Amino acid sequence: MVTPFGIGRESFWQGIVSGRSTARRLEQFDVSGFPTPFACPVDDLTFDVGAFVSNRKSIKTMSRASQFAMAASALALRDAGVVGSPPCPERWGVSHGAGGVGLHDLDHLEAMYGIAQNLRRTSAEGGSSNFLELALQRMNPLTPLKMLPNITAAHIAIEHGLRGENETICTACTSGTQAIGAALRSIRSGLADLVLAGGSDAMINPMGLVGFGMLGVLSTRSDDPARASRPFDRDRDGFVMGEGSSMLVLESATHARARGAAVLALVEGYGACSDAYRVTDERADGSGCVDAIERALRDARVAPAEVDYVNAHGTGTRMNDRTEVQAIRRVFGSHAARLPVSSTKSQVGHLVAAAGAMEAAACVLALKNQAIPPTINYETPDPECDIDVVPNAARGADLNVVLSNSFGFGGQNACLVFRAVD
DSSP states (O other): OEETTEESHHHHHHHHHHTOOOOEEOOSSOOTTOSOOEEBOOOTTTOOGGGGOSOGGGGGGOOHHHHHHHHHHHHHHHHTTOOSSOSSGGGEEEEEEOOOOOGGGTHHHHHHHHHHHHHHHHHHTTOOOOHHHHHHHHOOTTHHHHTOTTHHHHHHHHHHTOOSOEEEEOOGGGHHHHHHHHHHHHHHTTSOSEEEEEEEEEOOSHHHHHHHHHTTOBOOOTTOGGGTOOTTBTTOOOBOBBEEEEEEEEEOHHHHHHTTOOOOOEEEEEEEEEOOSOSSOOOTTOHHHHHHHHHHHHHHTOOGGGOOEEEOOOOOOHHHHHHHHHHHHHHHGGGGGTOBEEOTHHHHOBOGGGHHHHHHHHHHHHHHHTEEOOBOSOOSBOGGGOSBOOBSSOEEOOOSEEEEEEEETTTEEEEEEEEOOO
16 A cells, blocks of 8 residues: 555554544645645655665656555565566466546656747747647656556556556446456456456545546645544535555465465445536435446345444535445445444545545455554534544454445445455
């Protein structure tokens, strides 16, 4: 994992169970006048992708999000005890949830803007306009490669010699969850023995903050960034941007046993669907969320009453939290009153394409450590969100089955079910 808490899964787990926020005012670029001048960034002083790649020249074609994923992938394989070349590379694959570009990747967009301005000016003056000539002068030939959604998965495969199915999923906030779901299906179908799955994103830049801000989904609590993200709280006013990557090694039980792997958890079920409603709004009755949760539970052959914890999508927007709670009530019935539900976005922000993968990791670590991370900054209960949100402090628990929810722009809904190892 590469997270706003640091590098590696232990820094992430210790961070979320401590109940700390990683939100702070940004210094990477001028945020003067921004309604939301803060976010949850990865610390550039502690992150060096060069420590995780064999060919440093390849870094030139990696976006910031790709660099996060390369580090997370190397850490995941190392953590899983996978060393050296794959014994059967055609049966080891990659499934990656891809998102946007980072601050350091905007040179391509800036160059395109400069070309467009020049073409407009010369055309207005009656001169000739030659896009090719201007492009050759202004564009770095390597930069366009950074923008390809599939390039991250390609880099991962090249670095580790993974020659099996290589998938890239771009479904906004559900990308990481759906990438893990796709990996699960690939292994179940017999097409792969092992898949490196997860997501990465790096949307903390002027374009990201302005764009999401214009949609009205970002918190503007600028006087106290650490207390800005407050899912399910009555006074919530939006989410905080985060960045990073989480990658998980999924493999068949047979393959894991054969190589003596230390199994952290079982991926039992996956469900996904579309609202087919609006680009930014969920259906008010939460029916899409309900459908995705029920599909995941059916796939896992798990009854609602068997679920011990839900890691919520929990963005902290007015609409999302209310809708998700409605869905949880509909699916779990009377069990919802006893069901712990928390949002780790309250601490690391919303990582967009990487969010679901990071929350999947939180579920795995919760099972491993038998503890539930809290929803921090919870101060004033909302009657529309009257569930157990595990407020402000981590909680020890007897966990066997946990659910991870992801609901994204475009009406994307995806859920995963995990089970503890006996």
